[in-house]
Structures are given as C-alpha cells and as structure tokens.
Amino acid sequence: MKKNFTIRQALCMYILLLSWAICIPQGVQAASAGAAAGVPPLVGSIPPPAVGEPDMRGAFVHVTDLAPDALLDIRYYSAYNFVGSRIDGYHAPTAILSRPAAEALARAASAARDRGYVLRIFDAYRPQTAVDHFVRWASDLSDQSTKEIFYPEVDKSRLFDLGYIAAKSGHSRGSTVDLTLVERSSGRELDMGSPFDFFGPISHHGAASLTPEQTANRELLKSIMEKAGFRPYPEEWWHYTLAEEPYPETYFDFPVQ
Numbered sequence: 001m002k003k004n005f006t007i008r009q010a011l012c013m014y015i016l017l018l019s020w021a022i023c024i025p026q027g028v029q030a031a032s033a034g035a036a037a038g039v040p041p042l043v044g045s046i047p048p049p050a051v052g053e054p055d056m057r058g059a060f061v062h063v064t065d066l067a068p069d070a071l072l073d074i075r076y077y078s079a080y081n082f083v084g085s086r087i088d089g090y091h092a093p094t095a096i097l098s099r100p101a102a103e104a105l106a107r108a109a110s111a112a113r114d115r116g117y118v119l120r121i122f123d124a125y126r127p128q129t130a131v132d133h134f135v136r137w138a139s140d141l142s143d144q145s146t147k148e149i150f151y152p153e154v155d156k157s158r159l160f161d162l163g164y165i166a167a168k169s170g171h172s173r174g175s176t177v178d179l180t181l182v183e184r185s186s187g188r189e190l191d192m193g194s195p196f197d198f199f200g201p202i203s204h205h206g207a208a209s210l211t212p213e214q215t216a217n218r219e220l221l222k223s224i225m226e227k228a229g230f231r232p233y234p235e236e237w238w239h240y241t242l243a244e245e246p247y248p249e250t251y252f253d254f255p256v257q
C-alpha cells in the first residue's frame with residue numbers, strides 16, 4: 001500500500017510539474033532568457049524582445065561610438081522642427097542605429113573625412129512613439145505655427161496624402177539616418193538647396209530648380225552614402241537607409257537616450 005501511494009504521489013508531482021512548465025507565464029520565460037543572456041530581468045509585463053528595450057551593447061549602438069567625429073544636430077530633441085516642440089520619445093540629443101547601420105555610417109564618415117567633410121546627423125533611429133506624435137500634429141489643422149519654415153507651399157491637410165507624414169516610418173526599424181555634409185575647414189554646412197525636413201518638391205533628388213552646385217553637393221552625399229551601403233530616398237535628399245537592414249519588418253519603440 002505504501003509503495004502504491006508513493007508511485008501515485010510521484011505521478012501527481014510529475015503532472016503538476018508538467019502543467020506548471022506548460023502554463024509558466026511568457027514574461028517569466030522572457031526574463032529568464034534575458035538573465036541567461038546577461039540582460040537584466042525586467043519587472044512587470046515584458047514587451048516582445050524585438051520591440052522592447054534593446055541591449056545597447058549589442059543590437060543597437062550610439063552612432064558616435066563608431067563614428068566619433070560625426071556632428072549631432074538632433075532636431076526632434078529640440079523645438080526647431082516642423083512640430084515646433086520636442087518630440088515624444090526623444091530623451092537625449094543622441095543618435096542610435098542598429099550595429100550594421102552604424103558600422104556602415106562609420107565607413108561613410110571615413111570617406112567624408114578623406115574628402116574634407118564631416119557628417120552632420122539630424123535623426124537616426126526614431127521610436128514609434130515619435131511617429132505617433134507626428135501623426136497627432138498633422139491631424140491638428142489649427143496648429144500652423146511652423147508652416148512658413150517647413151511647408152510654405154503645402155496645405156497641412158494634405159501632408160498625409162502627399163506622403164510627408166505617415167503612420168509608420170522606416171526610421172523606427174533602426175537602420176535609417178537623416179544627414180548632411182559639413183566642410184571641415186570652415187565648419188560650413190553644404191548648400192543642398194532646401195533645408196532638412198522641408199516638405200516640397202525641391203527636396204526631391206534631381207529637383208529642377210537646383211543650382212549646379214546644390215546638385216553636386218547632393219550627389220557628393222549620395223555617392224558617399226551609396227558606397228558605404230545605403231540607398232537614397234527619391235523624395236528627401238537627407239534620408240538614407242541601409243540596403244541590407246537587419247530588422248526590415250520590425251518597428252521599435254524604445255526611447256532615444
């Protein structure tokens with residue numbers, strides 16, 4: 001009798017353990033996996049690893065860690081942007097990219113240096129929270145405070161239709177950067193024919209109204225970036241995406257800090 005009871009008890013224990021293993025909360029599993037990989041366990045609900053806090057020592061890096069001479073002019077941390085205020089999700093004036101994109105940008109910085117220029121970065125990885133802020137701003141037609149600087153010829157109600165504002169941005173995938181070139185000797189930014197984030201046809205590559213010098217300046221940036229592994233975006237001279245981006249389907253939402 002005693003032996004039978006022990007076997008039954010062992011069987012019950014086995015079933016209990018099995019059901020616990022099957023029903024273990026996802027978050028606990030993720031935290032355990034993170035701890036095993038050297039990432040501190042997170043408390044509370046765990047976001048999917050792909051869109052949660054990145055491990056800055058691995059998948060994402062600060063751009064200036066790999067390209068230390070790159071200049072940062074992070075407009076969405078400042079009020080000098082088309083919204084007219086600091087954008088949600090920007091907690092520091094810094095630039096973050098996926099490691100492969102940052103490595104490619106370091107190659108571009110080196111090529112620029114050889115020609116007497118430095119890179120000036122306006123934006124890199126952009127959290128989804130920031131894109132949501134853009135969408136809220138674009139929906140508020142009563143706020144036209146930055147129109148004169150950033151979209152003088154475009155009706156604000158058409159910013160979605162014309163593709164200037166969208167619910168998703170490639171920047172949130174972590175391998176896209178907005179930038180220009182600065183002459184090392186003078187510290188002067190090259191004349192690209194339109195300012196960063198100007199909503200209008202003059203910002204397109206090959207815009208007819210550009211002077212030969214402005215066209216040459218855009219071509220110089222394009223050739224440096226393409227040789228480093230980026231592809232241009234026809235509508236914005238400043239916007240480049242790593243051709244072989246590591247997270248082509250993932251829109252991240254950790255803050256810039």
Ligand SMILES: [Zn+2]
Pocket residue numbers: 171176177178236238239240
């Ligand atoms: Zn961009």
